[in-house]
Amino acid sequence: MRGLELVFFVISALRGQRLRSFLSALGVGIGVAAVVVLTSLGAGARQYVMSQFTQFGTNLMAVDPGRVKTMGMPGVLGGTTHKLTIDDAIAIGRQPGVAKFVPVVTGQGRVVGNGRGRSVFIYGVTHDAAAAWKFSVAQGRFLPPIDPHRKASYIVLGPKLAHELFPESSPLGRRVRVAGWSFRVIGVMTPKGHFLGFDLDDAAYIPVATAKALFNVDELNEIDVLAASSDAIVPIKRALKTLLIKRHRGQYDFTITTQDEMLATFGRVIGVITVAVSGIGGISLFVGAMGILTIMWISVNERTSEIGILRALGVRRGTVERLFLLESVVLAAAGGTGGLAAGLGLGAVLRLAVPGFPFETPPAAIAAALGMSVIVGIASGVVPARRAASLNPIETLREE
Template identity: 45%
Template sequence: MTPADTLRFATRAALGYPLRTSLMVLAMAIGVAAVVVLTALGDGARRYVVGEFASLGANLIIVLPGRNETGGVNAGSFITSTPRDLTVNDAAALLRAPLVSRIAPLSVGNSEISVGGRLRDVMVLGTNADYLDIRQYSVAQGRFLPREDLGRASAVAVIGDKIRRELFGAEAAVGRMVRVGDTRLRVIGVMAPAGQGLGMTTDELVMVPVATAQAMFNTNTLFRIMVEARNREALAPAQRQLEDILRARRDGELDVTLITQDAVLGTFDRILGALTMGVAGIAAISLAVAGILVMNVMLVAVTQRTGEIGLLKALGATARDIRFAFLTEAALLSIAGALVGYGLGHLGAWGIRLAYPVLPAWPPDWAVAAGLGTALGTGLLFGVLPARRAARLDPVQALAKR
């Protein structure tokens, strides 16, 4: 049999049983579509998280209270024990490091904001003027927090855009007085809409000077200190300078954790990348199920086409020709299923992007190639047994059964 004859034989065999062929193609398509959709979802989540952390700034160092004993960066790095608190004095000392350009101390708490009988819960963030530039935010109305001594508790506030809309509507917010908890504050600015970030959105924040926040919540501790190095090349030496300063202030003990943006990005990239490959592997199990279906259906096909196989052998077809013809049929069914699944997978990924615009759910190239390759490999692997059984048929017995 020539290659053209083999291809024609396999194609006619597949088209001769449309229901059987459709079921096999559908099974393979579901497996490939699952791989494409789940990897698109996983890789989209990875790119979203990495992008959110990248928006923190390229030269950022985050100082957290408590020591991460493992020496690495992991999810627990953001929830550490606190043997000794960070203070405003620590933040002021870090600003004196030669390779540091800006610092932003953070004090966080929950309270209520009220104006004109309208009331809502808010998160209050105490910080300083440099926080705006470090986080690369912008002010839509008015101005940001004043540049003043960290210990000065000015009665001013900058509110998020959603809070402005809920409390003031179409009225001007800048210059109005609001009550946050038991403290009266004057609104001096409104943040530009920023949308949802990782765990925090400026649209629903009330930002006040750090000393004001500490007075409101009756504390002298800080939640975090954000430090910006002068440039990217200075990041590592700046981190060492910060460690030396903090160690000197804490009797030679470094009981804080310093995290760089690169470390955070690298860690989350590895974790979410591994999760993406894991869900791809789980989805690939459905391809194995599809392969078993291909094998079972083709074993039935061998029985149904016994006479046809005997006739081919009687006309001179070798066992190798028969085996190759059945493997070609398995390959055609797998390729058809893979292509249909590829289209369904991209359709599903498009639906995810439509439902969640912030999630860049694009299937990675490696996942698409792996899905198509695995589908073809699975079809061929599970097509070997039916092909061998067909090739071993005795032509006389096969024609007798016909």
Template identity: 35%
Template sequence: MYLFLEALRSALRAIAASKLRSFLTSLGIIIGVASIIAVVSLVQGLEQSITQQFEGYGSNSLFIQQRRDNFGRLIGDLTDDDLIKLKAIEGIAAISPQTFLFEYSGLQYAGKEHAADIVGVMPEFAEMDNSYPEIGRFITSADANSRKKIAVIGPKVRDELNLPDNPIGEFLRYGPHWLKIVGVLESKGQMLGQDLDNYVYIPYPTALGIMGYQKQPFVMFVARVADVDRMAALTARVSQTLRRNHGLRQGDDDDFSIQSSDQVLASIGQVTRIITLVFGGIVGISLLVGGIGIMNIMLVSVTERTREVGICKALGATRADILLQFLLEAVIISLLGGVIGLAIGYGLGMGIANLIPDFPPSQVPLWSIAMALGFSSAVGIIFGLLPAAKAAGLDPIDALRYE
């Protein structure tokens, strides 16, 4: 233990004697670690934001939607008859369709116009999406059955159209259609540049009527399963029901897709992991360059301190003592670079996230900190071995003669 502490003291003294050179030596490590931490913090922040949005649906939700071909065209269709058949499946606690309207440019009120996302939904959608009204009410079954032209709006829609603070009873114009406001939703913020407060919800049958029944809309069903342990069995049952209802024969491909919320989250996690690995591999080149820089400078340092090594060996220092001292010096330089890079990367991640409009806050997970510091130490060990071995292998007599 004493020998290790003495070697550590000698290594720190050597680093302190050449502060600028030590800093420049670790610059490659600093840049590499800072880049990795910045990338990881941004990707993790993004993943966490998306995950929180999907977790609102719960782990017992199924997302059923039409498939598209390679050109983005809809292959299948989800109809009211499909909805009725799926509602009848034992174990499906609730199900709501949703479809987006793109018929007209925007909503109009008192001479002002604003573009918002207009979505046709059923009453069950409010609970599934955690979309609750702050003022007024949400869509009811009576609204849907009567195809009423009513609307539940997000707070941004109210603000952009200069509606009254309590706009219940006001009318919005959407093309030739007039929509009566019956509720204003609680604010939900933003995700990935998408303003979640810029939505207008209308009854699903009303939305189909506005689009025209001759047109094939893009429809998605969101279903809630009563027992999450039966998720796999109910997914298979939903698939069988839709195939039978669509007249698909054995061997025919599905014209729909079914995903659970857990599967969606797993897919998101896989994408973010791939992004992290790709960017991590790219910026990891900086760590390689930094390691080579450490090795080169340490080799120069060994040459400069040849007489010092000779004196140490003449006084009884062993080959292992010299090896440990120079190896510790390389590891400390690399580890200091890792710590500085960690701080810079954290600051970079926060700064970039704040500069990008509506981007979620950056997150630095503990595993990324451990990885950065561990990798820095490993670089110091790997690239410090050759200079340390060279120093340890010096002949004491030749070293004392060295000028």
């Protein structure tokens, strides 16, 4: 009951100095808005990355040549590595729990047809790629289920490539050329969108053995493995490790990355960036706190006679201290609430302007923002409030 009335009393004091109160609250507001916006961008980026990965399904894992802790970068750290072969892939496919396996060779090439040409990513894969990556075919069919060692001059076009080369007619059955090799178009994929900036629709798919010959390489870039269930992921990973070490003459020279690990890696990277960037927001919050401290200090020194008369009227020392502390907290909380509203408002505007903009405010960030502004209020109010309480009422009432 009395607490609320004291808040009103304090607000009357703040309203007595409208501009000054507004400006010092603004400092905290900007800090809180910065923290809210930056953490929201971080959380949004995390969610964006998550959705990018999970669009391929969550039971996917990748075997890459070379041994680097997280993202396979073959041979960078020195040492010889064995090549990942199609036979490795076939052996992996025989393991229990493995639903599908896809040996992958990638390269870039110019696809020419219908008097037009376009440079795209070319994936050398097998029949199972479409199912493993959750891609589907719009027209015709995907690569036929043939022995991965066999070459075949079939090609499946991504929708964008198909549209660029054959804007008016169906590409099915038409011939295209890649680096002098002739292919027959047997299918067109449905649009899939972008993945981390790559246009997945601007691509072409050919049998993996053909891709090896076309790009003149004798190893795979990657083997993708789809587990039958999420429970199978961990045992498969263990089995693949044993299998490949045996096949590679006892050398652990490859990297198996599960979807979870990839997400965790990206999550960590984004987490570190978010913390660093929120730290910058924290600095502006600190500057805001200094602003409140300064204003409160000035305010106490200007209102000595008010403090004196309150003391003469019987207001206790501790109550005077609490009053000024409350004033500082109200100031900071008002700024914090305003800053929170501004931050959320900015997010709403961004999402309206750019649909799908990765701006996601975690509820914990909202609570933290308000909590932080109250802490800022207390921290910057303590010293001025102590001073107010320590004033000698006789001194303050001596002159006008």
